[in-house]
Amino acid sequence: xxxKTILGSVDFLESLRGKSASFLLNTSVTKTCEIPNIxxxxxxxxxxxxxxxxxxxxxxxxxxxxxxxxxxPKGVPTPALITRAVHELKPFLNIEILNLGLEVLPKLDxxxxxxxxxxxxxxxxxxxxINAMDVFQKGVEFAQNLELQSDYVIxxxxxxxxxxxxxxxxKALGYKADELFSSSFxxxxxxxxxxxxxxxxxxxxxxxxxxxxxxxxxxxxxxxTAGFILGSTGRDDLKVVLAGGTQMASALLIANSxxxxxxxxxxxxxxxxxxxxxxxxxxxxxxxALLEQLNFSINxxxxxxxxxxxxxxxxxxxxxxxxxxGVGCGGALCYASINGVDKQALTDKIESFLG
Numbered sequence: 001x002x003x004k005t006i007l008g009s010v011d012f013l014e015s016l017r018g019k020s021a022s023f024l025l026n027t028s029v030t031k032t033c034e035i036p037n038i039x040x041x042x043x044x045x046x047x048x049x050x051x052x053x054x055x056x057x058x059x060x061x062x063x064x065x066x067x068x069x070x071x072x073p074k075g076v077p078t079p080a081l082i083t084r085a086v087h088e089l090k091p092f093l094n095i096e097i098l099n100l101g102l103e104v105l106p107k108l109d110x111x112x113x114x115x116x117x118x119x120x121x122x123x124x125x126x127x128x129x130i131n132a133m134d135v136f137q138k139g140v141e142f143a144q145n146l147e148l149q150s151d152y153v154i155x156x157x158x159x160x161x162x163x164x165x166x167x168x169x170x171k172a173l174g175y176k177a178d179e180l181f182s183s184s185f186x187x188x189x190x191x192x193x194x195x196x197x198x199x200x201x202x203x204x205x206x207x208x209x210x211x212x213x214x215x216x217x218x219x220x221x222x223x224x225t226a227g228f229i230l231g232s233t234g235r236d237d238l239k240v241v242l243a244g245g246t247q248m249a250s251a252l253l254i255a256n257s258x259x260x261x262x263x264x265x266x267x268x269x270x271x272x273x274x275x276x277x278x279x280x281x282x283x284x285x286x287x288x289a290l291l292e293q294l295n296f297s298i299n300x301x302x303x304x305x306x307x308x309x310x311x312x313x314x315x316x317x318x319x320x321x322x323x324x325x326g327v328g329c330g331g332a333l334c335y336a337s338i339n340g341v342d343k344q345a346l347t348d349k350i351e352s353f354l355g
Contacts (some may be wrong), residue, residue, distance in 0.1 A: 001141045001305055001343045003334050006280060007290050008299030012272045016239070017338040019151035019313020023083075025058060025091040025328060026157040027051035028100035029120035029130065030219040038192050040322075042160050048103040048120070051158035054105035054327045055113075058087070060354070063335040064107040068354075076317045077354060079329040083156065085143035085349040086332040093150040098142075100135075100220040102133060114142070116224070124168050124217045125199035132214035132223050134188040136258070144234065153240035154227065154274075154335060155246055156328020157221050164193050166250035168200045172217045173210065175256045175293050182285035182324050210257050217311045218254070220275065222247065226254035226257045229271060239270045244329020245279035245324060249290040256294050265296070272299040275330035277306055282324055303333035309347045 003013065008245065033039055033047040042050035046066075053063045057080040063069055067328055069077055087095070097106060101118040116138050121128045146153070152277075159165075167181035200217040214223050225242070232238045242248040252273070259266050280302035291298055308316040317323065336346060 001337045001346070002305070002335070002343060003301045003303050003337045006278065006300040006302055006308065007291055008149055008272070008297060009108070012030060012299040013274070013301050013334060013338060016152055017246070018246040020093045021152055021154050021241075021335055022148070022150040022154065023087070023095045023154045023328065023332070024098060025055060025095070026036050026098045026100055026221045026225060027055055027102055028118070028159050028220040029039055029103050030159060030165050031123040032125070032160055032164055032196065032219070032336050035123060035161070035192065035196055038164060038196060039161040040076075047160040050078070050160045052102055052104045052106050054158040056108065056325060057081070058084050059095055059097070059106070059108055060112045068195050072281055074317060075314050076323045079323060079326040080158065081353050082242050083327045083332040085353070086336045086341065088342050088349055090336060092154070100133065113335055115342065118220050119217050124165055125168055125196045126255065127203055127216050128218060130215045130218065130220060130223065132211040132218065134226040135220050135223040136211070139224035140231035143228040143231030143238065146238065147238060148179060153243060154241045154328055154331045155225065156243040156331060158327050159221045162219060162221065162237045164196060164246045165217070166222060166247040167193070169214065169222055170250050170253050170290070172201060172204050172213045172251060174251055176289070179281055179284070180286045180290050182279055182282050193258040210261050212282060220245055222251050222254060226258065227249035229255045230258065232271065233267050237268070240272075241331045241334070242271065242273045242327030244261060244273070245275045245330065246285055246287055246290060249275050252294060252298060253290065256296065260295060268296050268298055273336040274300065274301050274303070276325050277302055277304050278318060278321065278324035278332065282321065303330060305333045305336070305343060305346070307347065309344055310351060312351050314354060315350065
């Protein structure tokens with residue numbers, strides 16, 4: 001197993017080789033996921049449970065709020081399996097869950113669940129109705145006050161329909177976004193997503209500032225993560241790996257717009273984005289093109305892990321493009337790469353979860 005550099009220098013990730021990591025999972029629900037057929041990140045009609053189930057499986061290797069592991073209608077199992085398998089072969093120092101607006105709390109004992117008094121956001125085509133400044137400030141303060149137990153932090157996410165809100169957010173903030181955002185589908189449901197985003201764009205007024213735009217067309221995870229990014233830049237002792245694909249790119253674009261509006265400068269020497277091969281090679285999106293729109297430099301990497309050693313039909317769907325990211329699996333796979341985890345051993349471990 002290895003990784004490839006998308007942007008920046010190999011040095012940042014290499015400097016973390018053999019060091020301890022804390023894994024934080026940002027979880028929230030946007031009611032955008034209730035729009036029929038807009039996402040396949042979970043069970044139809046119950047996508048609101050996806051981040052809850054992902055949290056449970058990541059922490060304790062079982063789901064407790066449903067009978068079985070969440071999978072898409074095509075049978076693709078959650079990427080939580082990948083992140084959990086990495087954890088079993090090379091454990092993170094600790095795993096903590098950030099509740100940024102869940103419908104159902106994960107059933108977990110002994111694991112720290114940070115609650116921020118946030119509710120699920122509304123669908124972006126009806127006005128997400130978020131207090132964006134409050135959510136952003138919560139992210140800033142969390143990063144500023146985070147007590148480090150490890151050498152660095154891996155920050156993942158689980159938000160069904162999150163790529164749609166990420167796309168809408170970037171577009172509303174004036175970035176080139178069309179055809180650059182990934183989807184949980186192999187072939188993005190462009191007609192449904194385009195209609196949703198067009199309806200969201202119609203809510204934006206010319207006089208809206210960054211936070212007014214975010215309040216209408218974004219989600220809690222994106223705004224909080226942007227706050228976390230900017231809050232972390234004031235600390236020399238905090239290194240952060242953003243574990244995700246185009247959603248994490250959108251969080252960086254939000255941070256970029258906020259700083260630009262303030263006339264400030266961001267020092268991102270201690271921040272990197274880590275994603276999967278499936279995102280890097282996705283023909284329907286372009287994470288590099290998104291990151292190149294930032295006014296600051298960023299280190300970005302993609303794991304080269306795939307399922308070519310697996311004979312399991314459900315996992316093969318990842319290599320066919322039916323799933324690409326989530327639950328921090330890109331960051332977990334890059335962590336596995338720099339810690340000597342064997343590809344066959346990891347494949348076997350993931351397969352063992354499926355019986």
